[in-house]
Amino acid sequence: MTRPSVADIEPVGPAGQRGRLARLARTNVVWTLGVLVGLAAVFAALRPEAFAGPFNIRTIFINAAIPVVLAVGMTFVIITGGIDLSVGSVLVFSGVVAAKVMAANGAADADWTVIALGSVAGVAAGTGWGLVNGLLVTKGRIPPLIATLGTLGMALGLAQVATDGSDLGAPRRLTDVVGNHLIARQLPVLALVAAAVAVVFGWLLAATRFGRHTYAVGSNPEAARRVGIRVDRHLIRVYALSGLLAGVAGVLNLAKFSSTTIASHTEDNLSAIAGAVLGGTSLFGGSGTIAGTVVGVLIPVVVNDGLIILGVQQFWLFVAVGAVLVVAVFFDQLRRRLRDRD
Template sequence: MSTPTPTPTPAPAPATDWRTTATPAIDTRATKPKPWWQKTLSSRATSILLLDIVLFIFFSIVTHGLFASLGSIQALLLTGTEALLLALGLTMLLGAGIFDLSLGANLVLSSVVGATIMKAVVAPDAAGNVTGNLGLGIFAGLVAAVLTGAIFGLVNGILVAYGRINALIATLGTLGVGTGLALVISGGADLGGLPAQLQSGFGLAAVGPIPLPTIVAIVAAVILFLVVRFTRFGMRTLAIGSSRPSAERVGIRVPAHLLKLTIMAGALAGIAGFINIAHFAGTSINGHANDALNAVTAAVIGGTLLEGGRISILGTVWGAALAVILQGGLVMIGVSSYYQLMAVGIVLIIAVGLDRISYVRRRATT
């Protein structure tokens, strides 16, 4: 009878000395968030602000300090106020992936309706003396202008959000309708004869060195910055712009949200329309042909994506300042208005080109 072969016992594993065991190094550089100051310095808004400063210094030197005078700065601020309000509205729309070509027509129509209502309530005589309730007339003009802008935006929203019409086509159509309606109401001529108190008390009034209308635009920018940064409304706007189907799947009511955005952008255009008539004590129907170009330039240069999904309110502010400084400086050094349009257009093309390059790079790395 054979004896079974015993199974060999495996040798015990050597004891592990914690003092000599190396822990794999973890690279935390990729996951460590950047400090706020580094994010601020590397942002598009900061780059545009620095460019604004460089251009301001350049034009100040070329014009021997005239460009940097208080009167010139206040004129630039007043000019940029309406452009900023339109750009803020467009920035929010672009964040959700909507484009609007009709903002300039909205401003014109709102200013015409506001001026018409104001004249009907105040009814100044041939000498310009007010024969009605001045406060009520100005308030009625303000409400009429803002309400007209909001209704204009409502129509755009219904066409785009519920009618599913391409935003470019829809707003191109309402641009024509709005401009034509303004011409019909005004008889094809600018409306004047508004109370002088409107211009002196608001349109040309200032708090310190800052014009009062500019303060209104700054307040609007601050509110929208907080909305985008800290509210669900801003989060949903960015979600829709990033991916509309995904936003619908998570329960966002996309059409209703888009309608709110178009009404808000329209109301901002209405406020700009009221500021316009307060500034000039009348309407300027033919003075807003390039409003859409300036609004798009400010928004895109500031870092808001045309494709949606990214909003930079601060960048829009500095982008609007860039367009105003560029145009105002070229005027002071005697450059023709034709070249001014070319300059703004070139800046817009460069900004869109840089955005496309960065967008393709981001897509390639994700």
């Protein structure tokens, strides 16, 4: 191994600090955070009492909780160069499984043992769909777009068959303690759960061998195989992780709305993908961070909230998110072309 030259060593002192700050300023997370802060500042200036009040800030974090959980799993999948269109349907299916298990053991008056049993069943159901996706992609050699589009339909269809298309209710304890409860009258439990998911899986991606293998598989699968990474096994685990988090989101959705809300998740896959991409995760694989994804998810949530407060039609949100998503992918392609040219 050769020693680094003097030119390769980052200078210490003010010059080295300026270099680190310059690199930090160029990161996607910083730019995305700047966009988020700018949007929040605009809405706060236009409607300071309505937008910047404690109640509305709590509402923003509550509304972002479930999309954050979905987008964290999506980030892992996209970093490997894949995609998971099934997360919204898996969320619904997992919520149905959890609600049915809870209903079979006490329904509205279920105690915490029953709630825990139903929650585990819902998360296991989501993980199972993730495993199916991973096997279809790796062993079936089906492109991720097609494989997860197929399981999207299957998971949603089975959820509707199991319920005859009608929503199922949730135990009151789950709704009161997880869905609506505020710790110290300020911190929503839903938002804290989402934050815990982001921290744990952010650490998993940034500081563990599993995370390093995820980046390696997305950057160059063949090179990853040559250095001993079992690419197929790793992809199965990544898709299972995405399914697991969709299962967690299904239980949180049950707690938030006191219902399975079967017909309300057609845009969840788009929201999860948009959050990851807006946060700097490359659709071509190999790069992305959970911190960036969390900020990326908050952008459309803040825009949606601000549009409602300003009385603008909510349909403009889809226009804005779609346009920003296209622009983000365009600049990602441009950045990759410039890097390859160098």
